[in-house]
Amino acid sequence: MAERDETTRAHPAEPGASAGQEELATSRDEAGEPSGEEDPANEQERLADKELVEPLDPLTRVERERDEYLDLARRAQADFENYRKRAAKEAAAAGERAKSGLVRELLPIVDNLERALASAGEGEPHLGEGVQLVHSKLLAVLERNGIEQFDPRGDRFDPAEHEALSMRDQDGAESGVVLDVVEKGYRANGSILRPARVVVSA
Numbered sequence: 001m002a003e004r005d006e007t008t009r010a011h012p013a014e015p016g017a018s019a020g021q022e023e024l025a026t027s028r029d030e031a032g033e034p035s036g037e038e039d040p041a042n043e044q045e046r047l048a049d050k051e052l053v054e055p056l057d058p059l060t061r062v063e064r065e066r067d068e069y070l071d072l073a074r075r076a077q078a079d080f081e082n083y084r085k086r087a088a089k090e091a092a093a094a095g096e097r098a099k100s101g102l103v104r105e106l107l108p109i110v111d112n113l114e115r116a117l118a119s120a121g122e123g124e125p126h127l128g129e130g131v132q133l134v135h136s137k138l139l140a141v142l143e144r145n146g147i148e149q150f151d152p153r154g155d156r157f158d159p160a161e162h163e164a165l166s167m168r169d170q171d172g173a174e175s176g177v178v179l180d181v182v183e184k185g186y187r188a189n190g191s192i193l194r195p196a197r198v199v200v201s202a
Contacts, residue, residue: 100188103147107194110138110149111183148187152178152196161185163195173201 113135120128139149152162157176165182173179178198185196 096188099145100193103142103145103186103188103193106138106142107186110135110142113138114184142186146189147193150185150187150196151181152185152198153181154178157198157200161192161195162200163197164200165197167200167202169202175201177201 113131116131117128117135120131142149150161152158155162155178157164157178162178162185168179170179177200178196179201180199181196182199183194183197186193
């Protein structure tokens with residue numbers, strides 16, 4: 001009898017063993033092992049991998065290549081249009097710089113012609129007429145190219161448009177008024193090409 005009881009204690013009954021197996025299965029489910037239900041995220045990844053592995057049908061592949069080439073052509077056209085506009089803008093700016101440089105070299109000639117006209121005597125009418133003709137023609141050429149002459153005599157002094165060479169007291173004149181113009185100023189398309197050189201009242 002004692003041996004039979006010890007054998008019974010060494011080998012527990014089957015119901016106890018099935019309970020342990022259920023607890024083990026439950027713990028496996030809680031630990032994240034597969035429980036028979038498929039995760040939707042894993043399913044999407046599997047389908048994506050399948051699409052990458054499986055070759056596209058010829059029509060879809062051709063349409064995709066067509067779209068890629070069209071996009072590349074549009075970008076190339078946009079780049080070329082931007083380059084064309086930039087090149088045209090740079091060419092125009094270079095032309096303006098070249099024209100401004102040429103005009104600056106001509107302005108001293110205009111100044112000298114005006115000095116000659118101011119000093120021409122009454123006994124030299126033909127010389128004065130010839131100088132006046134050259135001066136008028138030269139100013140006409142400048143005007144056709146957007147160069148405008150201005151004489152600020154009597155205006156308020158403006159450092160953006162005038163260059164003060166000296167100051168002088170004059171009765172009846174307000175302070176900061178242009179009294180005399182030594183060299184006239186010039187504008188090129190609205191911007192100051194050369195400021196007028198003036199004498200200002202103190």
